[in-house]
Amino acid sequence: MGHTWLGSLVIFMTISAVQAQLKTGFYSSSCPNAEATVRSTVESYFNKDPTIAPGLLRLHFHDCFVEGCDGSVLISGSSAERNALANTGLRGFEVIEDAKSQLEAKCPGVVSCADILALAARDAVDLSDGPSWSVPTGRRDGRVSLSSQASNLPSPLDSISVQRKKFADKGMDDHDLVTLVGAHTIGQTECRFFSYRLYNFTTTGNSDPTIDQNFLGQLKTLCPNIGDGLRRVSLDKDSPAKFDVSFFKNVRDGNAVLESDQRLWGDSNTQSIVQSYAGNIRGLLGIRFDYEFRKAMVKLGGVEVKTGSQGEIRKVCSKVNRY
Incomplete structure (x- = not known):
């Protein structure tokens, strides 16, 4: 208690x-x-x-x-x-x-x-x-x-330095960055946003070397070179419908779908945060991620808010009120 x-x-x-x-x-x-x-x-x-x-x-x-x-x-x-x-x-x-x-x-x-x-x-x-x-x-x-x-x-193409700046501009640090990206544990994306990693990573027909070889084969099956670029793929291959720490284990093991996610493992500071969530004891670390994610979401939800007499209360969310 x-x-x-x-x-x-x-x-x-x-x-x-x-x-x-x-x-x-x-x-x-x-x-x-x-x-x-x-x-x-x-x-x-x-x-x-x-x-x-x-x-x-x-x-x-x-x-x-x-x-x-x-x-x-x-x-x-x-x-x-x-x-x-x-x-x-x-x-x-x-x-x-x-x-x-x-x-x-x-x-x-x-x-x-x-x-x-x-x-x-x-x-x-x-x-x-x-x-x-x-x-x-x-x-x-x-x-x-x-x-x-x-x-x-x-963007899925962002380097760590660019990701870091975009979050810092909103008052958030590396810990917030890694924690909030952890939302990808239930996320999806489309083949067109990462297929370049599979077939043409450096415009010479190669694959991104940071992708685990077994996972590369799975992704190529899901997203053929000439296929439906709009096909949706889960960002967490192991438990895509459950909010847990599986996503971080994927990043650690070279099983991230988006390049921007995999890059979290290539930076010493973000890597240490990913590792702290991935760990070995799923239950305990899952609780810790839950705790940190709550904090990060409250912080995100307070970014540049309008309160008091600022803005308006829209009658319909898709259009501004007419006065």
């Missing part, structure tokens, strides 16, 4: 800066069933298709990296953020819109799309046998969404 209390205290201290702007239970009076409504909505979609979970997690992550966690990625339009190349394959928009329409019926103009997305990401992880955490809420929705601003989103 004491250990649990101490852990909770550390998390509280870590997120105190975020809670100065946001607070847990923000809607407890204004819309008491807000979090339960989001949870039941996510659960209904998850029960039909569990792969919606990594989709919602990625949607929240990509939202926070552009204009902060303000729901700007949800806005539709030809020049909107969601149409940027880096946002190719984003999914889960219909889940957020569904929850929003229910909440507008219950509490009109109260719950922001940005908060719905943050809550949905938490619920998606929890439903995938991952940790749950108290999500500080009170975000307001942004009114700006431009695809041209999405160039700072992490």
Whole structure:
């Protein structure tokens, strides 16, 4: 009991800066069933298709990296953020819109799309046998969404130094970087984003030497040289539907699908963090990753948030309000 209390205290201290702007239970009076409504909505979609979970997690992550966690990625339009190349394959928009329409019926103009997305990401992880955490809420929705601003989103091609800078620009360090990339334990990608590693790594028809040879054969079977580039492949080959430390073991063993993920093993600092999660005792290290992931997600969810009189509460998540 004491250990649990101490852990909770550390998390509280870590997120105190975020809670100065946001607070847990923000809607407890204004819309008491807000979090339960989001949870039941996510659960209904998850029960039909569990792969919606990594989709919602990625949607929240990509939202926070552009204009902060303000729901700007949800806005539709030809020049909107969601149409940027880096946002190719984003999914889960219909889940957020569904929850929003229910909440507008219950509490009109109260719950922001940005908060719905943050809550949905938490619920998606929890439903995938991952940790749950108290999500500080009170975000307001942004009114700006431009695809041209999405160039700072992490890419599968990024070197460690580029990944490090992109996270540092958002106030996050190497530990946050490795921990949040661990979300790939339930993630998926498409063949076109990594097939160059299999067939043409240095434009001379070779394969990426950091890929384990046995795994290379498996990937080539999944993604033939002339095949469907849109075919989806799990980023964790061992337990793709379960939120656990298997992803880190894959990185350690040369079994990462994305080049950016495998590069975490090639840098001494990120390697030590990957190793600490991968370890040998699955149970204990799984608990530690759960604990660290909760902290990192609260930190991510506080990036450049709009609160108070900033932004607005959108009536429909895909478009800004008209005044």
